[in-house]
Amino acid sequence: MPRLARHLPLLLLPLALALGPPASAKSDTRAGLEAEGLLVQDKVIAGISGYFFFNEFIGVDLGFSLMFLDEDRPRDPVDGVFLGGLVTAHLVFGLPIGDQFMLRAGTGLDYFALWGIDDEEGKAAMPLLAEVRFYVTDSLSVFAQPRYYLFSSDGLEPGVSVDGEESLPFVIAVGVGGEWR
């Protein structure tokens, strides 16, 4: 319960964005495809994602990335540096700020399939994401997306280093993508 209370302001953010659109808002579907990477220590996680907005404010975002260790460590159970894949599925809420910026918030599932260790090995987490997106042109945008992990399965430790040093349980995704309206 205290953990839930601590997360309450973050949980309310997507709700506020969903309820926030003015009554005069018109339907506006958009789709985009982007290249993205997660800024994490000791690993390289990069891939593609695509999104579809049903209207100006609510959409879904699906992504797939490959994960690699930054170096081959002989004592690890990983054969080489390939660690596996990251599959993401998020429900997102967007709020345009002027012509060039958009704020997004959302939640969903991040599944880390650790095929490099064992075909059956995998970890899951539920992120709460906030995103700032800057439109360089009408169709080209760059974004930064901190993901705060509300819940994660055993053995997935966001914000914890391999040495056990703890910090805030979030990672940042950055990327660039094209959009079609």
Next chain:
Amino acid sequence: MSARCLLFAGLLLTVAGCAPLTFSHEGAIDFDRYRVVYIQPVATSGDRLNTGYSVGLQDYLARELAQNSGFTVITLDPTDPVDVVLVVDLYIDRDYDYDDDDDEWDVDASWILRTPGGGVVDQGRVTESAVTEGEAAEEAMDAIAYRYLAPYRL
């Protein structure tokens, strides 16, 4: 204004840097204590299958454990000195359907990891299904091998 915002965002990302994200697994048993395992021939019974022992499945399980498990030595020689013995029982049954092509094979696998003196270290049970009995049995072996995945922290 926009350039300034981008610069600010870039600075924020630089300050935040790369966040740590660690994957770990503790291991189902103490692999420092139980390092050497003997795998018994796999006992099989069930539909369309002679009751007996499968050396093929014993070999398959040994290969799977050699790839990913925390055991240091895996032996198929019953005379080797070992820390633990892995005993696996498979019951394989055909799941009939109106259309023969849709028949499936169900495997109910139970296993005990015990010391040579008979003390139980670990045990479990798993059920798997596949279109052939061989695939179903191998999937059950995969599940048992996964149980003894080596500890890691990455």
